[in-house]
Amino acid sequence: MSTRTPSMRAAHNHMQARRRRLKAIGQWEDPYVPAEPVRSHLRAINATGMSFRAIADRVGLPHDSSLQPLMWGRGKWGPAEKVKRETAELVLAYWPTLHDFQDDALIDVTGTQRRVQALAVRGWSRNEIARRIRMREDNFRKAISKDRVTAYLARQVAAVYDELWNQDPVDHGISRNAVARIRANAERSGWHGPLAWDDETLDEPAAVPVTDAVEPIASEGENLAARWLLGESVVLTSEARKEVVAHLFEWTNDTTEEIAEKVGMTPAAAEASWHRMKRQARLEGRRMWRRVYVPRERTLKQNEMEEAA
Structure with missing residues (x-):
């Protein structure tokens, strides 16, 4: 009973x-x-x-x-x-971000190597990075060639990266010939520059660079996300890409795979970014959810939507 x-x-x-x-x-x-x-x-x-x-x-x-x-x-x-x-x-x-680890923790070196390589695409040498973190050049080269690196060193490299990623080495007194050699070596090595990486996923070993963006007619100015959504050919910054991903997940019935293809991400990366944004919204007392979901094989009637509410 x-x-x-x-x-x-x-x-x-x-x-x-x-x-x-x-x-x-x-x-x-x-x-x-x-x-x-x-x-x-x-x-x-x-x-x-x-x-x-x-x-x-x-x-x-x-x-x-x-x-x-x-x-x-x-x-x-x-x-x-x-x-x-x-x-x-x-x-x-x-x-985990770099700040989640203790200084002496040995962490995956992938993010550190990507930052060094991205700076090389801009023309910054490993020796210059070592000089800025006050480390011997040979010790620095050995450290970043291993599978793991201390969280302290990774944070130092990240700080240099944040400072220099959009700077021209020539403006800082580096000779044009040296910059050209470093850039040519980076191109031969198949490395990717800062714009190919999302700051939030740069340290994730499974992350992939965005390399298929269309060369834009205009790539500067404000409201990049809105302009991209309206069809303008612009390069999305990491923040603008997050705005676009949030809009597509929240206000369209595109699948994860379709959204990922539109913004040049893998489906797994797009899904993870959406989860991160929802979690951050909850922490801020907001709510994000897929507001538009229409089964493609049928059209919903208004009374069906009301009954499901």
């Missing part, structure tokens, strides 16, 4: 009816999602040099009750096949 009270049964029936209506118009979201992509993301973060316990602390999840069953299972049960959508969004929206 059921132990549910009449009010509990009524609430259950209401939720089931609402679920059926939402499914009928393509608006239903399962509260649980596959766990493997979340596990893979956690393993990737762990590979940068951050412990699972530290990751749980950063995203605000209890280690024992959330990550333990997700990663390794508990008791006789193996790793979970499904995870709560909220937990998945928290984890997938997080990628």
Whole structure:
């Protein structure tokens, strides 16, 4: 015999009816999602040099009750096949920044190497970077050639990168011949400049450069995101690209793959950027969600949308 009270049964029936209506118009979201992509993301973060316990602390999840069953299972049960959508969004929206690590932590060198290479595309040498962080040139070259680098050194290189990425070395007294040699070597090596990288994903080993942007007629001025959305050929800065991604996810029914193709990102990078923006909005007391979702095989009637509300 059921132990549910009449009010509990009524609430259950209401939720089931609402679920059926939402499914009928393509608006239903399962509260649980596959766990493997979340596990893979956690393993990737762990590979940068951050412990699972530290990751749980950063995203605000209890280690024992959330990550333990997700990663390794508990008791006789193996790793979970499904995870709560909220937990998945928290984890997938997080990628450690350089400031999340202690000075002596050994972290993945990929982001540091990309910054050095991007500066080389602009004409800045490794020796000049070493000089600016007051490090011997040979020691600097050895340090960034390894698989891991200290978080302290990575932050020093990032600070130099933030200062010089849009500066011409010639304006700082570097000879034109030296700059030309460095740029030519960077081109032969197939390195990518600062505009090819999103600042938020530059340290992610799986991130890919944006290399297929159309050469713009105009690439300066304000409102780059709005101008891009109106069809003007402009190069998007990292901030403008985030505005565009947010607009496409929030106000169109484009798929993740279509959005990624439009802005020159991988689907995984576009999805992660959307999760990060939603998480930041929640921290600021705002809400972001996909406001427009229309199943492509049918047209919704107004009363169907009202019933699903």
